[in-house]
Amino acid sequence: MFIEPNLTGERRGWIEVICGSMFSGKTEELIRRLKRVQFANLKAEIFKPAIDTRYDEENIVSHDTSIIHSTPVDNSQKILLLAQGADVIGIDEAQFFDPELPGVCDQLAYQGIRVIVAGLDMDYTGKPFGPMPEILARADYITKLHAICVKCGNIANYSYRKIPDEEQVMLGAIDVYEPRCRKCYIDKV
DSSP states (O other): OOOOOOOSOOOOOEEEEEEESTTSSHHHHHHHHHHHHHHTTOOEEEEEETTOOSSOSSSEEOTTOOEEOOEEESSTHHHHHHTTTOSEEEEOOGGGSOTTHHHHHHHHHHTTOEEEEEEESBOTTSSBOTTHHHHHHHOSEEEEEOEEOTTTOSEEOEEEEOSOOOOSOOOOSTTTEEEEOHHHHHHTO
16 A cells, blocks of 8 residues: 655655454454554554444454454544544444444544544345444555355455344354355355
């Protein structure tokens, strides 16, 4: 990603989005970027939705067990309150946040903060998920990651739910979901 140099000295913010299916490495990439920020001695505040307790109550943990400390919040407005003095804001599992998250991201970027958002772009039915479509529309930079289809080995961009349930939100990992390519997702084999 090329970031244009700021020669005026004023602080400029932007929104980066990391999206894709489950098991595509979104959280791993978010953690990688945030650790580089910390290495550069920039102040980072990292948030995740309070409902996501799959691996840890507070920390963000990727499927490959990379870990970084975060603050769980139950609504996106709290991010604005807790972001004071931050150079960079990281947000994981953005699809689980409320509809105000895109506006919160915009507000932070207008304040000169780099905002890095990771989340599923589609739910298990293949439909746009939560506030992610609007965040993607407002993003300055987008990284779409792909998993590997467990059925055929092609690139996968769908999160296939192995357990029958109609609820849009069902927390789980490899026990509940598997990555599938378009053909294997549609074929449901």
